[in-house]
Amino acid sequence: MFPLIxxxxxxxxxxxxxxxxxDLKIDKGDIAVLLGPNGSGKTSLLKALHGILKPKxxxxxxxxxxxxxxxxQMFVFQTPIMLRRSVFENLTYPLLLRKISKEQVNxxxxxxxxxxxxxxxxxxxxxxLSGGEKQKLALARxxxxxxxxxxxxxxxxxxxxxxxxxxxxxLQSCVANGTTIMMSTHDIGQAKRLAKNIYFLNKGIxxxxxxxxxxxxxxxxxxxxxxxxxxxxx
Amino acid sequence: MSDIWDGIVQAFTLIYxxxxxxxxxxxxxxQVTLSALAISxxxxxxxxxxxxxxRFKFRRFVIALLNALMGLPPVVVGLLVYIVLSRSGxxxxxxxxxxxxxxxxxxxxxxxxxxxxxxxQSLRELWSEYHDLLISMNTSHKQRVKTLLWDARRALLxxxxxxxxRAIGEVGAIMIVGGNIDNATRVLTxxxxxxxxxxxxxxxxALGFVLILITIALNIGTHWLSKTESEGxx
Numbered sequence: 001m002f003p004l005i006x007x008x009x010x011x012x013x014x015x016x017x018x019x020x021x022x023d024l025k026i027d028k029g030d031i032a033v034l035l036g037p038n039g040s041g042k043t044s045l046l047k048a049l050h051g052i053l054k055p056k057x058x059x060x061x062x063x064x065x066x067x068x069x070x071x072x073q074m075f076v077f078q079t080p081i082m083l084r085r086s087v088f089e090n091l092t093y094p095l096l097l098r099k100i101s102k103e104q105v106n107x108x109x110x111x112x113x114x115x116x117x118x119x120x121x122x123x124x125x126x127x128x129l130s131g132g133e134k135q136k137l138a139l140a141r142x143x144x145x146x147x148x149x150x151x152x153x154x155x156x157x158x159x160x161x162x163x164x165x166x167x168x169x170x171l172q173s174c175v176a177n178g179t180t181i182m183m184s185t186h187d188i189g190q191a192k193r194l195a196k197n198i199y200f201l202n203k204g205i206x207x208x209x210x211x212x213x214x215x216x217x218x219x220x221x222x223x224x225x226x227x228x229x230x231x232x233x234x
Numbered sequence: 235m236s237d238i239w240d241g242i243v244q245a246f247t248l249i250y251x252x253x254x255x256x257x258x259x260x261x262x263x264x265q266v267t268l269s270a271l272a273i274s275x276x277x278x279x280x281x282x283x284x285x286x287x288x289r290f291k292f293r294r295f296v297i298a299l300l301n302a303l304m305g306l307p308p309v310v311v312g313l314l315v316y317i318v319l320s321r322s323g324x325x326x327x328x329x330x331x332x333x334x335x336x337x338x339x340x341x342x343x344x345x346x347x348x349x350x351x352x353x354x355q356s357l358r359e360l361w362s363e364y365h366d367l368l369i370s371m372n373t374s375h376k377q378r379v380k381t382l383l384w385d386a387r388r389a390l391l392x393x394x395x396x397x398x399x400r401a402i403g404e405v406g407a408i409m410i411v412g413g414n415i416d417n418a419t420r421v422l423t424x425x426x427x428x429x430x431x432x433x434x435x436x437x438x439x440a441l442g443f444v445l446i447l448i449t450i451a452l453n454i455g456t457h458w459l460s461k462t463e464s465e466g467x468x
Contacts, residue, residue, distance in 0.1 A: 083367075084386075085385065
C-alpha cells in the first residue's frame with residue numbers, strides 16, 4: 001500500500017484555490033503531523049488524500065489497487081460524527097459494512113469497548129456521550145477495522161488533558177501495530193510528543209517537510225519559525 | 235346537538251354489539267388503506283433516500299414536482315384512474331374498476347408524493363449530518379440508503395402515518411373508482427357520504443366516530459410499538 005505519493009496535487013472549491021500544488025511521500029509507519037495556521041489547507045489535504053475531496057489537478061498514488069487502498073484507510077473528523085445508534089452499533093458499523101462474521105464483530109467490539117472504557121455504556125445512544133467519549137468512540141470505530149492508514153483531523157481539539165492523553169496512547173499503540181498516521185493539529189506539544197515528520201502548511205502550500213526532531217530546533221521555513229514561536233503567520 | 239349525541243350513542247352501540255356491517259366496512263377500510271400505505275412506503279421511502287443522496291440532472295424538478303403533487307386533488311386522481319381502468323381505457327382488460335384493487339391504486343397515487351416529500355425532508359437533514367462519515371467509509375449507495383432509512387425510521391414512521399391519515403379519510407377518488415358498492419367496495423368514508431346524503435346523520439356520525447377511533451388507535455399503537463418518545467431513544 002505504501003508509499004503514498006502525491007504529485008502536483010491541487011484542490012479547488014467552487015473555483016477558489018484551496019490547496020497546492022502539493023508533492024509529498026508518506027512511508028509505512030510514519031506519524032506525519034500537519035501543522036499550520038487556520039485556513040492553511042490541513043483539513044483539505046487530509047480529505048483529498050483520503051478521497052473525500054476530489055483534486056482538481058495532480059495525482060494521488062498508492063502502491064496498490066485503489067479498491068484495496070480505500071478499504072485499508074480510515075478517517076477521524078475533528079467533530080466526531082455519531083450515527084443515531086447505540087455505542088455498540090456505532091463501534092461495529094464499519095465491520096458490518098465489511099460483512100465481517102458476527103463472532104469477530106463481538107470479539108473486536110468487546111476488546112475496543114474495554115480499551116476506550118465504554119463497556120458499561122455500550123447500549124447508550126452515542127449522541128449522549130460527552131465530547132471526549134465521542135471522540136474516543138470515533139477513533140475506536142476507525143481502529144476496529146485495523147486500518148493500515150489513519151487520517152485524523154485535529155482529533156484532540158477542545159478536549160481536556162486526560163482525554164488527549166488517552167487518545168494519544170491509543171494512537172501510539174496503533175502505530176506500534178503497524179498503522180501509519182497522518183494527522184493535523186494546532187497543539188505544538190502534541191506534535192512534539194507524536195510526530196516523526198512535520199508537514200508545515202501555509203496558504204495551501206507545503207512550505208516544509210522535516211523530521212520532528214529538527215523541525216522544532218531549526219525549522220526550514222520562516223513562517224514555521226513564527227508558528228512555533230506563537231507569532232502571527234503572514 | 236342531539237344528532238351528535240345520537241351519533242355517539244349509536245357509535246358505541248355499533249361497536250359494543252359487534253355490528254357485522256360496521257366490522258365489514260371497517261375491515262375493508264383498513265385493508266384498502268393499509269395496502270395502499272404499504273405499496274406507497276415501498277415506493278416512497280427508497281425514492282426519498284435516492285433523491286437525498288444522488289445528484290442527477292432533473293433532481294430539483296422531481297423534488298418540486300413531488301412537493302406540488304402533495305396537494306393532488308383526489309377527485310382528479312379518481313377520474314384519471316377511472317379512465318385508465320374503464321373498459322375503453324388502456325387497462326380495461328384487467329377488469330379492475332369497482333374493485334378494492336382500483337381503490338388501492340387511487341390511494342397509492344394520492345399518498346406516495348406526500349410520504350416521499352415528508353420522508354425526503356427528514357432524510358435530507360440526516361444526510362447533512364452523516365454525509366462526511368458515510369463518504370469517508372466509502373459506503374456504496376445501497377449501504378447509504380439502508381443506513382439513512384434505518385436511522386431515520388422514527389421520522390419515516392411519522393411520514394407514513396401522515397400518508398395513512400390522508401388515505402383513510404379519503405373519499406373522492408375511491409368513490410369514483412370503487413363505486414361504493416355494498417358488500418364489495420363500501421368503506422367508512424363512502425358509507426358516511428352515503429348516509430349523509432340519505433339524511434341519516436346519526437349513523438353517518440357513528441361511522442365518523444368509528445373512523446376517528448381507528449385512526450387514533452392506530453397512531454397511538456404505532457407510536458407505542460416504536461417507542462418514539464421513550465427514554466434513551468433519539
